[in-house]
């Protein structure tokens with residue numbers, strides 16, 4: 436059996452990190468400039484905590500939550516915003532097309548002690564845009580501005596906006612909207628360098644992100660899209676001039692990515708080596724935190740979809756990844772984790788299964 440290897444990630448870019456001191460957003464001081472982007476179905480409390488424990492996360496955002504559900508107090512909406520003192524700094528992302536719902540949700544969040552609200556204007560999924568929310572708002576700049584203004588006026592905590600470059604290549608509204616939102620008091624903008632029409636195809640357009648950076652006067656712009664390594668993160672900052680970088684899928688592929696960037700920025704001589712024991716420990720810890728919130732049964736269902744992302748990075752052999760996609764109890768999970776520990780690193784396919792099947796196909800069918 437080959438010796439299980441510690442995972443070190445790709446080598447950092449030559450030339451060192453981009454300049455940048457402390458970053459604040461709406462008065463909140465953030466420990467690093469590298470943020471965990473919201474990933475619906477994944478960035479629940481357990482994942483946020485376990486990634487924060489790896490180190491280097493500057494800010495995390497919840498999955499998108501429908502504003503009307505939050506106000507109505509539906510069980511799932513309340514679970515999505517569940518947090519604890521270790522889960523800081525945090526922003527809660529809300530969406531919807533009705534101003535009153537967003538205002539009520541924002542006030543409720545402030546009253547509960549949350550310290551940041553992120554408005555989703557980027558989600559391409561039909562079920563989100565169908566509510567008038569998500570990326571659909573980018574097609575209606577006046578409505579988007581009224582909505583943003585109402586939310587900013589309703590609360591004292593910072594309000595940020597996450598959006599795409601525009602609806603499609605013929606309507607790149609992000610720079611215009613970013614400037615308007617800054618005038619209305621938004622504290623920062625996160626910009627995913629694709630249009631809604633693109634879905635996740637192609638590459639994030641760094642020139643498009645730069646256009647947003649250049650459109651605002653002083654608020655931080657957070658660049659987002661396709662950052663998988665330290666080199667990608669630095670490239671994003673250099674090419675776009677963005678103040679910070681949000682990383683989504685990169686954190687599922689490599690939960691230590693934030694720590695790697697932090698160490699590289701501090702001039703570490705060697706890249707971070709994550710031992711096999713740490714990799715399996717991470718897997719167990721994530722599942723354990725999940726069961727604390729959701730119980731054994733629901734956690735089985737929720738954890739299964741992480742298997743396709745974790746497989747390659749956590750040294751999980753293909754047959755055990757396949758079992759992780761189907762396991763049915765906490766006892767079975769423990770048994771699979773023991774086997775992963777024993778046979779760690781004996782995987783043949785280096786790429787993660789999820790990398791091979793990202794959402795694609797006609798965007799209308801999402």
Ligand SMILES: Cc1cc2nc3c(=O)[nH]c(=O)nc-3n(C[C@H](O)[C@H](O)[C@H](O)COP(=O)(O)O)c2cc1C
Nearest residue numbers: 472473474475498499597627660661662682683684
């Ligand atoms: C499975 C999945 C779920 C997502 N959920 C959200 C969401 O709830 N809110 C949001 O603003 N963006 C969401 N996104 C978009 C990501 O935050 C991010 O903008 C996009 O994945 C590009 O960044 P990345 O290449 O670092 O992943 C999601 C993306 C994926 C793949």
